[in-house]
Amino acid sequence: MKALYFDGEAGAAGDMILGALLHLGVDPAILRGALTPITPVPFSLRSERVSISGIAATRAIVEVTEEEKHRHLPEIEDCLERGDLPALVRERARRIFHRLADAEARIHNSTREKVHFHEVGATDAIVDIVGTVYGLHLLGIEQVYAAPLVLGSGVGVSAHGSIIYPAPAVLEILRGIPVRYEGGLGETTTPTGAAILAEIAEFVDDLSFTPEAVGYGAGTRQFADRPNLIRATLGQAPDAFEHDSLWLATSDIDNTRPEVFAWVVERLYQNGAVDVTLTDISMKKGRRGTRVEFLCDQTQRHALAEIVLNETGTLGIRWQQVSRTKLPRRIDTIDTPWGPIRIKVAITPDGERGIPEYEDCRSAAATSGVPLMQIFDAVTRLFAERDQP
Numbered sequence: 001m002k003a004l005y006f007d008g009e010a011g012a013a014g015d016m017i018l019g020a021l022l023h024l025g026v027d028p029a030i031l032r033g034a035l036t037p038i039t040p041v042p043f044s045l046r047s048e049r050v051s052i053s054g055i056a057a058t059r060a061i062v063e064v065t066e067e068e069k070h071r072h073l074p075e076i077e078d079c080l081e082r083g084d085l086p087a088l089v090r091e092r093a094r095r096i097f098h099r100l101a102d103a104e105a106r107i108h109n110s111t112r113e114k115v116h117f118h119e120v121g122a123t124d125a126i127v128d129i130v131g132t133v134y135g136l137h138l139l140g141i142e143q144v145y146a147a148p149l150v151l152g153s154g155v156g157v158s159a160h161g162s163i164i165y166p167a168p169a170v171l172e173i174l175r176g177i178p179v180r181y182e183g184g185l186g187e188t189t190t191p192t193g194a195a196i197l198a199e200i201a202e203f204v205d206d207l208s209f210t211p212e213a214v215g216y217g218a219g220t221r222q223f224a225d226r227p228n229l230i231r232a233t234l235g236q237a238p239d240a241f242e243h244d245s246l247w248l249a250t251s252d253i254d255n256t257r258p259e260v261f262a263w264v265v266e267r268l269y270q271n272g273a274v275d276v277t278l279t280d281i282s283m284k285k286g287r288r289g290t291r292v293e294f295l296c297d298q299t300q301r302h303a304l305a306e307i308v309l310n311e312t313g314t315l316g317i318r319w320q321q322v323s324r325t326k327l328p329r330r331i332d333t334i335d336t337p338w339g340p341i342r343i344k345v346a347i348t349p350d351g352e353r354g355i356p357e358y359e360d361c362r363s364a365a366a367t368s369g370v371p372l373m374q375i376f377d378a379v380t381r382l383f384a385e386r387d388q389p
Helices: 014-023 028-035 073-080 087-108 123-139 168-173 191-200 258-270 298-311 358-368 372-385
Strands: 002-007 043-052 055-064 143-146 149-151 154-158 161-165 179-181 201-203 210-218 229-236 242-253 275-282 288-296 318-326 329-336 339-348 351-356
Touching: 002 123, 014 043, 014 055, 014 123, 014 191, 014 210, 014 229, 028 043, 028 123, 043 123, 043 210, 055 123, 073 087, 073 123, 087 123, 087 168, 087 191, 087 318, 123 191, 143 191, 149 191, 168 191, 191 201, 242 298, 258 275, 258 288, 258 298, 288 298, 329 351, 329 372, 339 358, 339 372, 351 358, 351 372, 358 372
Parallel strands: 002 143, 055 210, 143 201, 149 179
Antiparallel strands: 002 229, 043 055, 154 161, 210 229, 242 288, 242 318, 275 288, 329 339, 339 351
16 A cells, blocks of 8 residues: 655644655646646745755745735635546545634634634645645555654744644644644644644554655754654555545435335445435425435446436435545355355454345345344354354
């Protein structure tokens, strides 16, 4: 599995993370072309080779010539809809901004839609965030890992006035994520850097990894006891999971008889839906409705959409491309008192897990008169015991 591992003793900032990706070979010209349609004002992006404590590194330099204003989340979301960014890149960037907005909302007792983005709503921050996500896409990264982030201490100045470090937004963003406190460093990890890594990375203390290339992203501050760098190591990590890409369809319906939905679910499964869910929801003017969601691959989109549009009263379907991580699996057959029964075997990092096939157990229950759950339990037990001495 192609993976990227971020670590460093100087925390993380958006421009440092982007600089590390540029050092690994992401072309700034390609980023400029992709990001120009979505940025609120014109910008330039270039990479500068620098030496930090004798280590060759790359500094990402974003320059904006026009005066900027403070922005709200809906304005930034509108920007993300422009251009031709891949759907997964756009969605990942949106989730990073949601993290930032939620953190600011908790701090200022507001909502994500109403909070003002100050520094993180500026064009250079948008370039750092979307450029990082798009850079990962260009590098073909399947998984990102990060070491616990270093948080400094001290007092500084923000758009709201004096601020203590780590910034309140940083701590809100990093709730539940391991960090390290280092005294006297001032600001090390910024809200933008924290939000990017909190969204894209799994934080680990230990990692089995085969390095292939290394990129260093340079910051602008100087520390007496450490280089102001973030390191991104590109390589291969063992993967116990499988990954694929699917389409998620959603339709909210308030004008269809309840019994129709069972028929629709059956038809969706028969025609290739991977999963189907129904959820009771509240719609406009207090009307009760049903949300139909299903997963499928690209080849089944048209046929499955046709079923929902023809069989229900809905006027449309929303589509979103999603990535999926799944356990490898196979189908085995178990000899039981009720005859052979198939069992789906999921292969986990800690061993195998057996899930009896519903239709086989249902047929056995109908034929034998034994309760269905009793058959499920017995088949599961037989699977667990089959390799025991």
